[in-house]
Amino acid sequence: MSEKIVEVKHLSKQFGKIRAIEDVSFDVFRGDIFGFLGPNGAGKSTTIRAMLSLIAPDSGQINLFGRELSKNRNYILSRIGCIIEKPDFYQYLSAEKNLEIFARVSGASVTLSKIHEMIEFVGLKGREKDKVGHFSHGMKQRLGIAQTILHNPELIILDEPNTGLDPQGSIDIRNLILKLKNEQNKTIMLSSHILSEIEIIASRMLIIVNGKSVVQGEVSALLNKQELIVTFEVDQLGKSLKIIGEKFEASIIGNNAHNLMQLRINHRDIPIVNQLLTESGVQVFGIEAKRKLEDYFLKLVNNDVLEKHL
Amino acid sequence: MMFWKSTYNEFIKIVAKPRSYIGLAVITALVGVFLFAMKVDGNKYISIMTASFEQSIAFQGNLLNGNMMAYLVLQMLIVHIPLLVALVTGDLVSGEAAMGTLRMLATKPISRTNLLMSKFLAGNIYTLIILIWFCVMALGFGLLLFGTGDLVIFNSEGLVILPGSDVLWRFFSGFIIAYLALVTVANLSITLSCFTDNSIGPIVITMAIIIFFTIIGNLDVPVFDSVKPFLFTTHMVAWRSFFDEPVRTKEIMNAVLVLSVHILTLIGIALYKFNRKDILS
Numbered sequence: 106m107s108e109k110i111v112e113v114k115h116l117s118k119q120f121g122k123i124r125a126i127e128d129v130s131f132d133v134f135r136g137d138i139f140g141f142l143g144p145n146g147a148g149k150s151t152t153i154r155a156m157l158s159l160i161a162p163d164s165g166q167i168n169l170f171g172r173e174l175s176k177n178r179n180y181i182l183s184r185i186g187c188i189i190e191k192p193d194f195y196q197y198l199s200a201e202k203n204l205e206i207f208a209r210v211s212g213a214s215v216t217l218s219k220i221h222e223m224i225e226f227v228g229l230k231g232r233e234k235d236k237v238g239h240f241s242h243g244m245k246q247r248l249g250i251a252q253t254i255l256h257n258p259e260l261i262i263l264d265e266p267n268t269g270l271d272p273q274g275s276i277d278i279r280n281l282i283l284k285l286k287n288e289q290n291k292t293i294m295l296s297s298h299i300l301s302e303i304e305i306i307a308s309r310m311l312i313i314v315n316g317k318s319v320v321q322g323e324v325s326a327l328l329n330k331q332e333l334i335v336t337f338e339v340d341q342l343g344k345s346l347k348i349i350g351e352k353f354e355a356s357i358i359g360n361n362a363h364n365l366m367q368l369r370i371n372h373r374d375i376p377i378v379n380q381l382l383t384e385s386g387v388q389v390f391g392i393e394a395k396r397k398l399e400d401y402f403l404k405l406v407n408n409d410v411l412e413k414h415l
Numbered sequence: 416m417m418f419w420k421s422t423y424n425e426f427i428k429i430v431a432k433p434r435s436y437i438g439l440a441v442i443t444a445l446v447g448v449f450l451f452a453m454k455v456d457g458n459k460y461i462s463i464m465t466a467s468f469e470q471s472i473a474f475q476g477n478l479l480n481g482n483m484m485a486y487l488v489l490q491m492l493i494v495h496i497p498l499l500v501a502l503v504t505g506d507l508v509s510g511e512a513a514m515g516t517l518r519m520l521a522t523k524p525i526s527r528t529n530l531l532m533s534k535f536l537a538g539n540i541y542t543l544i545i546l547i548w549f550c551v552m553a554l555g556f557g558l559l560l561f562g563t564g565d566l567v568i569f570n571s572e573g574l575v576i577l578p579g580s581d582v583l584w585r586f587f588s589g590f591i592i593a594y595l596a597l598v599t600v601a602n603l604s605i606t607l608s609c610f611t612d613n614s615i616g617p618i619v620i621t622m623a624i625i626i627f628f629t630i631i632g633n634l635d636v637p638v639f640d641s642v643k644p645f646l647f648t649t650h651m652v653a654w655r656s657f658f659d660e661p662v663r664t665k666e667i668m669n670a671v672l673v674l675s676v677h678i679l680t681l682i683g684i685a686l687y688k689f690n691r692k693d694i695l696s
Binding site (some may be wrong): 154158161179180181187189192195241 | 524
């Protein structure tokens with residue numbers, strides 16, 4: 106197992122009468138793309154703000170790079186780059202000047218050529234001298250990522266980096282994150298309420314619901330635990346439904362006039378169902394499997410699974 | 416090291432903000448209009464002022480000189496300059512909170528104490544620049560347009576005549592006390608700025624406090640007599656003490672003490688609040 110660089114233990118924070126997070130615990134290891142998943146208002150931003158010393162937790166402990174945050178704030182923050190919710194910049198200053206300002210207090214020696222290199226890395230070359238006030242939301246997000254990596258941090262924390270972006274913008278940011286991981290070997294903590302985003306790029310994840318950590322682990326392991334919804338395109342729908350109903354323990358969750366049969370089954374059962382159908386003389390034209398993470402996530406949100414875990 | 420880098424950052428931001436130039440523009444306009452009016456119609460003004468003394472004293476020489484202009488312009492300090500200062504300094508923390516950049520800065524490896532102190536220092540340097548410009552406009556242009564001469568002052572105590580050769584040091588000392596008063600206003604607005612994420616609030620509240628304290632200070636009601644010596648507004652006009660003969664040293668020392676205590680207390684309150692503030696913007 107690689108080095109544990111984030112260790113959050115029993116973190117709680119209350120704002121007035123509202124309990125924002127309660128007993129949140131998780132670990133992030135070096136080299137992870139750690140997905141921090143939860144619906145809006147689940148407590149993701151509160152947790153991240155506590156990790157960056159923007160808010161003081163009521164209880165719990167945060168250790169980063171093996172040191173306690175409350176006692177080693179500056180040392181820890183010099184090794185982190187982050188965007189919280191959205192990158193905000195001085196609208197009246199150019200992209201270059203903005204990066205100069207943040208670089209100056211980043212704890213590292215950042216040259217102007219490094220700033221230009223980062224601007225190029227995020228695809229904003231040629232816009233260095235433009236005022237940020239004239240940038241689109243997507244361009245600000247890109248500049249935000251440039252700002253997070255200026256001082257070559259080991260850990261990058263991105264809180265909802267896709268908020269407000271169009272589909273192309275989201276893909277661009279996703280590619281940038283993967284580029285950071287693959288080319289610069291960064292550890293990335295990525296919070297999102299978009300399941301597919303986490304599913305595509307995260308290696309490990311935590312699901313947080315109503316301020317409480319619910320599930321944590323390898324994304325692939327969590328996904329494999331879940332059932333799939335598998336659609337079989339067949340030539341004889343009635344016969345297929347009968348065969349499956351009689352000979353296979355699976356829940357039929359749908360069928361329609363286009364000869365599509367939907368089953369809720371495990372990944373290992375797909376070839377068994379296929380074999381049953383073909384041996385019975387049913388022709389199978391196509392099989393499409395969809396993971397059930399979304400269903401699982403929604404169950405968590407609706408407290409169906411929550412009660413079992415707590 | 417980080418403190419100086421942050422102070423440099425703060426100063427770059429002040430310089431880049433258009434509102435920072437409002438103060439300089441207003442001072443240029445106010446003093447410019449005043450000097451122009453006095454150049455055109457100043458003799459009439461002097462006759463009105465000296466009318467009550469004409470029976471007993473005969474004035475000779477150039478009364479309408481640069482020293483008198485500078486003294487009269489300085490009177491504007493109490494009303495206008497604090498507003499111009501607060502316009503920029505009241506925005507230093509809350510403006511960044513409203514814009515979201517405070518959140519970005521607070522995730523950098525600079526302590527909150529250093530971050531806030533760099534804002535105080537940059538705000539106080541800006542205040543100094545405003546005051547220096549005010550000096551240049553009032554004294555510099557005053558002397559340039561009207562020449563030098565003895566300074567004749569009509570105050571509540573009566574008539575004070577100061578030789579032209581004995582005036583310059585009084586102006587510079589007066590400007591130092593005025594700077595202390597303006598720094599108090601600047602620090603008040605920065606401190607208020609730590610309590611809110613709204614950039615206009617601290618500016619308005621600073622002005623409200625100045626007006627409120629000034630009214631209390633001017634009310635001739637005995638119940639306020641014990642409070643008046645401790646109000647910073649009472650000492651905002653302490654610079655005038657340098658233009659009495661003899662100089663009212665005790666009042667000046669009092670003003671320095673009260674204003675310094677205010678400045679340090681305000682910085683203390685701001686640091687306490689800012690270091691414990693949950694940054695949620």
